Amino acid sequence: MTIRIALLALLSHWRKKPGQLLTLIIGLSLATALWSGVQAINAEARASYARASAILGENNLASLVPVDGSTLPLATFIRLQKSGWRTSPVLEGRMRAGSRSIRVIGIEPLTAPAGLAGRAMEAGNGPALNLSAFLTRPGQIRASQKTADLLTDLPDLPPMIVSEQMSDGALLTDIGVAERLLKKSGRISRLLVLPGQRVDRLPLSEAGPGLKLVEPQTESDVSKLTDSFHLNLTAFGLLSFVVGLFIVHGTVGLAFEQRRGMFRTLRTMGLSARHLTVAMVIELLGFALLAGSIGVTLGYVIAASLLPGVAATLRGLYGAEVAGALTFRFEWWAAGLVIALLGTAIAAAGSLLRLWRLPILASAQPRAWAMISGSAMKLQAIAALVLLLLMAMLIGFGSGLVVSFAVLGSMLLGASLALPGLFSMVLWLGQRMARTPLAQWFWADTRQQMPGLSLALMALLLALSANIGVSTMVGSFRTTFTAWLDQRLASEIYVTARDEKQAERLRAWLETRSDAVLPIWSVKLDLAGQPGQLFGIADHATYREKWPLIEKQSGVWDDVAGGAAVLVNEQLSIREQVRTGDLLTLAPGRSLRIAGIYSDYGNPAPQVMVSLALLTKWYPEVSRLRYGVRIEPAKAPALISEIREEFQLDERSLVEQATIKAFSVRVFEQTFAVTDALNVLTLAIAGFAIFTSLLTLATMRLPQLAPVWAMGLTRRKIAVMELLRALLLAVLTALVALPVGLALAWALLALVNVEAFGWRLPMNLFPADWFRLGLFALLATLLAAAIPAWRLSRIAPAELVKVFTNER
Amino acid sequence: MLLNASNVEKSFETQDGPLPVLRGVDLQLRAGRKMALTGESGSGKSTLLHLIGGLDHFDAGSIEIDGESLGDLSDQERAQLRRDKIGVVFQQFNLIPSLNVIDNLRFHARLAGREDRVWVDNLATRLGLADMLRRYPEQLSGGQQQRVAIGRTLAARPKLVLADEPTGNLDEETSDTVIDLMLQLVEESGAGLLLVTHSMRLAKRMDEHLHLRAGRVA
Structure with a gap:
């Protein structure tokens, strides 16, 4: 009560x-x-x-996979079964459906773990399933509604069963159907190791030489990759x-x-x-x-x-x-x-x-609102100093993504806490230098308001610094990325053949119609414990002149072409802490010297390049469908038309360099669209903080303003001075935000990006952006200060008089 | 005895050491009696009132209100005592600015769990507030605000009313009107009144008079 x-x-x-x-x-x-x-x-x-x-x-299931990252033949599965290993084969790969790539997962339901087989068998929204329908021709496909919609136009697909248990972009089917869809007859990607293995089974080294056991993971590869994002x-x-x-x-x-x-x-x-x-x-x-x-x-x-x-x-x-x-x-x-x-x-x-x-x-x-005493301000300044020292120590001695974010946190918080003390000093100096009584009052009164406004100003500092820091990072990234795309996408046309036979004919046909045909062949394999790619690189002037090497040994291209050395991407070099001259082991017996490191933005995975000869020797079954075609840029559109006519290739298989660049830039812009949106929202909140602070402070300002009014200053002039005061504080905040924002950008580029994505970017400066942001901050502050100032200019004299009559 | 203070001492800590404000004050007040407490500025009048109201702690001595010894009570119990038995009228009125007149009038009574609407209406009429029940404190004059403060205190039917210069902020004419009303209503309610004032004219209207000088009863 x-x-x-x-x-x-x-x-x-x-x-x-x-x-x-x-x-x-x-x-x-x-x-x-x-x-x-x-x-x-x-x-x-x-x-x-x-x-x-x-x-x-x-x-929750361990797998057996080939050591060299390739696929394994059906015979290996049979041999393992005979050796006492209880496994279930899986064939995985990707197929095209419209503009999207679909993950195809083929399982063998008779040997698959109960849960997996159950998922394959469970009834979806379509007709009830049974094992024989799943196994016998034409088989069945299980996919989410969204994936099913993507697959409707594809010919020769078995009946589709919609299942909401399936993730978008993936389909589950019998391994026989998967072989057909992926054109990998008789191949297996991996063997799931089933629970309840026999104790008398042969050791893996005897039953499956060339295979390795991959333990179950606590989180999927993709979630590891995207953690930093x-x-x-x-x-x-x-x-x-x-x-x-x-x-x-x-x-x-x-x-x-x-x-x-x-x-x-x-x-x-x-x-x-x-x-x-x-x-x-x-x-x-x-x-x-x-x-x-x-x-x-x-x-x-x-x-x-x-x-x-x-x-x-x-x-x-x-x-x-x-x-x-x-x-x-x-x-x-x-x-x-x-x-x-x-x-x-x-x-x-x-x-x-x-x-x-x-x-x-x-x-x-x-x-006075949220008034802090001199000693509290000192404490705040000490806390700021401690945080900034902590930041310096973390930069000097720490490593890892969490430490990088700790650096960002201590930097932003330290700078924010230091702001009121810093402003107090600046305003004190202003007061000392003021010549007229009015100016002196202006500086002194602004200083007196600091405690009440400091929280809002700290919020504005945070928002402005974050904005400057992130836009500098994104701008630097954009500049570097665009230049890098020009180097990396050197070929004028990129073409993918339907099959090996067409690829062979394509190579021969292009021989006389282009300046060069550069194979783009690769296999997926484990690099430094992560899924990566091994590319074969042709010995051609295109690469020798344009490939974006950020570190190289002399004679790098000769050594790579001769099969004596490899190139690695920056991500692999940073993660594995390897430099040029170090040895890189790709598989037992396959160790080569690193002769160069290249930048590889937009890709978080490790990558290695060897000569084409070495790639085809190690992986004879490597897919040879993709090529870069060099030709005078002006002749490219005509050649594309000719290729399309001759080989009946669709738009996805035949792409002009400019299209890929546009797509890459689009992906890049999308990547930072979310960041931009959050940035703008944060700034809007800070603007709102300023607005509310000024509005609420205005109600408590009368005892300070009434004496000045009584001494002969008009309400209008006082209101104008209030506006000027808000602008002055916004300008000072923006000036402090600039170095803080640039330090933030440095930390994002040199620490966070390296830890999160594995690449380091040069930092570029964009003064025009700062100027625009500064203007925006001033405008926001002006708007925020306008209502309290307007109210002040219209306040009834009786209200001001009350200050002196003790009736408030 | 409604109020029995014996040998009450109180000092305040200053930079130069403890500053004694009350040096052994004795005071007794029976129910239904009115006592004026006068003295020069700094003589300890308001401090004594605060101690009796349980708003502050004394250093030595004892204070009993309606048989309850303040020295033995916890903060929680002191709060309960104030709620149930004491009403305080301040010089600064101390109305709740966000509540209108009628809600202010009822507030203490509701807090004490003994709201009597008839009594509140009666008080409002007697205090001349009936036409302004929906107004907020900021819309009232000083005299009107003090009448609301008095009404609020009496609406809770306290056994002891403590008034700290209740008319100190009012002009003489308004002051007389407010005091007349307060004394009349206190008398009718049967409460005891301890009133701090500088006015000897007002002090003479009380049943008893205690004068403090330098922290002692003169």
Whole structure:
């Protein structure tokens, strides 16, 4: 009863100040929205990876795979069975369906593990399945509705059964059907090792020489690859959340100060500190749940609009299939509410503690909003120094992705905490240098306002720095990537034959019609414990002149052509810490010197290049379908038409260099579309923080402004000075944000990218972007300051007079 | 005895060491009686009022209200005591700015769990507030605000009313009106009143008068 009445009194404050309540709810909702939006995207992507890996039970079954990364013949499976090994064959590969690549998984249901066979047999939305229908011609295919839609135009496919247990972009069928679809007759990708193996089976070295046992993984390869991408998103979500919390902290602090008198009265009337604190906790809990629900709903909308872009990015960058539509997931709804509660608790902890300790006879007059004393500012400066020192130590001695993000965190937080102290010094200098009394008052009054505005300015600093840092990183990436594409995509035409026979005819036909035909042949294999690719490279001037080598030994091309050396991509070199001159072991007995390292942006996987001769010697069955064709650029369109006419190749099999470049650039832009969107939203939240701070401060400014007005300054002039003051602070913040943002960009390029993607990029500067951002910040601040200033210019003189009559 | 303070001492810590404010004050007040507490600025009047209201802790001595010894009570129990038996009227009115007049009037009574709507309406009428029940404190004059504060205190039917210069912020005419009303209503409610004031004219209207000088009863 007591708490209920106290709660009603506390809540009555918000009825009188609906704008303040709106600020609190919006701040917390936005913070929760961005955080839970990012979490929704991550949860959806991870669920897709889990579905994809669960198809083959990759998470709980060991496999036998060829040591050299190739496929194995059916005979090996039979030999292993005879040697006492209980295995089940799987044939995997990719086939084209429209513009998309579909993962084909062929299983042998009679030997497949129960769960896997069950998944193949379970009835979907179509007719009930039975084993004989699955096994006997024409067989059956199981796929999600989305994948089934992609496959409808393909000829010669067995009947399709839609199953929602299948992940998008993958189909499950009998191994015999998979052989036909993948054109890999009699081949097996891997053997699943079934539970309950016989103890008297022959050792693997005897039963299956050339095979290796791959233990079950705790997470799928694709989720490992994409971890860094999701970590980046999470970091952004967290940054936005922190910026949002600044608003909540400010609003709760302001409400506390405004209700000091009420607290004293309530305590005087017999409400204990405990009851009062409990009432305030209940009040905040209600707000957090309300704002959390709004935030999670908004987050859902944000995630739903960003997810198609993220799905395209993950597909383009990692080949990972993520559903483009969002499904309801209880865990992130709950997580969104929890984070809203947690955020409110963090933002309100200080106020609650003060309320708990507030003496009954404490002053009922509100102090300057969120006023911090000189000693508190010193403490804040010391904390900033400690964080910046920690950052320096982490840069000097730490390594790994988490450490890189810790560097970013300590850098941003340290700079933010240092801001009020730094501004105080600058404003003090301004005051010292001021000549006129009005100017002196202006600087002194701005300095006095610092405690009230510092939180909003810190939020603005965070948002501006993040914006400068990320846009510098993306801009540098874009510049480097475009130049790299020109080097890497040297051939004018890229052509893929339908089969080996056509490839042979194509080579002969092109011999006389082009300047050169450069084979692009590769096999997939394990490199440094990760899925990678081994390419064969032709000895041609195109590569010798254009290939983007970032480190090389003398005679590199001769050595590679002669089969004495390899080239590796930067990712492999950084991850394995190998340099030119080191030996690289590709398989037992296949060790070669590294003669050069090349940049390989957009690809997170390791890659190695050997001479074509060596590749075909090691992997005689390598697919020889793909070629780069050199010709004068002007003649390329005509030659494409001729090839199409002669060989009846479709648009996907015959591509002009410009098309691939455009596609690559599109994938690149999509990759950073999400980052850009989050960047803009973070900046918008910071703008809102400034707005609310100025608006609420304005109500407490009258005692400071009334004496100046009484001394002869017009309300209009005071309002103009208020605007100037806001602009000055925004300019100062932007000036500090520039070096912080550039340091952030450096950390992203030199630390995070290297750890997350395995490549290092040169840093480029884009002053025009900074100027634009600075103007945007000034405009946002001007807009934020306009309403309080306008109100001030129109305030009734009677209101100002009240300051002197003690009636306020 | 409604109020029995004996040998009460209180000091405040300052940079130069402890500053004694009350040096052994004795005070007794029976139910239904009115006592004025006067003294120069800094003599300890308000401090004594705060100690009696359980708003602050005394260093030595004892204070009993309606048989309950304040020194033995926890903060929680002191809060309960204030809620149930004490009403405080401040010079600064201390109304809840976000509640309107009628909600302010009812507030303490509801907190104490003994709201009597008839009594509240009666108080509102007697205090001349009936026409402004939906107004907020900021829309009232000082005299009107103090009448609401008095009404709020009496609506809870406290046994002891503590008033700290309740008319210190009002002009003489308004002050007389407010005081007349307060004394009349306190008398009718049967509560005891301890009133801190600088006004000797007002002090003479009380049943008893205690004058403090330098922290001692003069």
